[in-house]
Amino acid sequence: MSTRQEMLPTRGGKRFRAARRTAAVVTAGAAVAVGAGFPLAAASPGTPGTPQAPSTIYLEDFQNVASPAPVLRLNQYTGANGQSYFADPAWLSNCNGLVTSFGQDPNAPGPTSMSDCGPVTWNGSQQIAYALGGGSANPAGNYAITAATGHDGVAVDPGAPKVEFQTGFQAGRNIALPGKNRFLLLSYDVAVEGCQAAHPFLYWNLLDTAGTPSPLGVQIDPCGSPVLHPVTVPGIGTAPGPGTIDVGTFYAGATLYAGDSAGLQLVNNQPSGGGNDHAFDNVKLMDATPQLDKSFDLSRAQPGQAVPLTFTITNTSELAAKNGWSFTDTLPLGLVVAGAAGTNCPSGVVTAPNGSSSISVTGNLDLGMASCTVTLNVTAAQDGNYTNGPGNITAVGLNPPADTTVQVVPMMSWPVGLAAAVLGSGAWLLGRRKEEVITS
Ligand SMILES: [Ca+2]
Ligand SMILES: [Ca+2]
Known part of the structure; x- marks a missing residue:
């Protein structure tokens, strides 16, 4: 542990605003600069080419606080859904890992209570929690997890990489997912200050039931990000105001995840406590699995006639990249591939031999891409109604399609x-x- 004079509590009226902005760090698959929160909606077949909103699997807003006193640490807080949390000790000491709101007692941490924080840094933490409530009806009542990496104006290095937030990862306590092989996307609100000093370096992991991490997106540096906007905060206690604090919504993923449950882990890769002042709120895990639709482009055909079959892979509305989806369509008995297939899906590979009843496709959706298609002809030698539905599909990273039917008659x-x-x-x-x- 090293200490040095903390930068932020000693600056003036505009002290909270990032003094120096760095280049944008929004990169494909890591932080998608789209609007704030998604509406709740489940993807369903029937709107090929028109993205639907991802659906929310889990949301933690840190508002399940029974009383403003005593001030809780993250590991003492339980979410409204019963979820418990923990972090590495470095992020549960000093003014880190506090469930903080502006409406709490400005003198809450003191010699007899949370003596490793102290009012100077505590009051700054209250302001950053207020900033994350900006735009709400009661920003002073917003709770967020604050991390000022210091106490009473003195910086304390947390070391890195260290876990700053983690859900319980034991079997049965992981977050239940809608199924296996889903594309998972996470959004979270971040407030950051002290960007003239060390920047937070934040990345997320998904945890399987054994606690084994796999990356969800890549590391971000919120300082200087174009998604940030300033929120005016009032003064409180030892912290002068009004000032401004930068707030933004960041995204992690989307990542194709094999399991049917997942834990969440936020890691900070910045070892310094000089700067590295931030808070987070509204941790939202979403199912952003693209929708597969398929359609015979004729409702009626003659025996032996080529019937165009179109598969449409439609992204969810945040339009994050979705890499590595795949599906196999086993055509109804009597229906076979007739000719070569085409696709405009990035890295798209179609395996559909002429005369075969099996169509296998792998591919991606690039960042910003609403949809892509696979087209080929099929044909039937015999009369009949040929229905190709979700039961014909095995898919990884795609929602199943609805039925499509072609009637083959002379x-x-x-x-x-x-x-x-x-x-x-x-x-x-x-x-x-x-x-x-x-x-x-
Ligand atoms: Ca909150
Ligand atoms: Ca600090």
């Missing part, structure tokens, strides 16, 4: 107008001749 059985319409203007004579046959 031309003689078609309604006259439909036959003519399908054959098109160049076949009018043929259509009319059949009409004469049928009606004579």
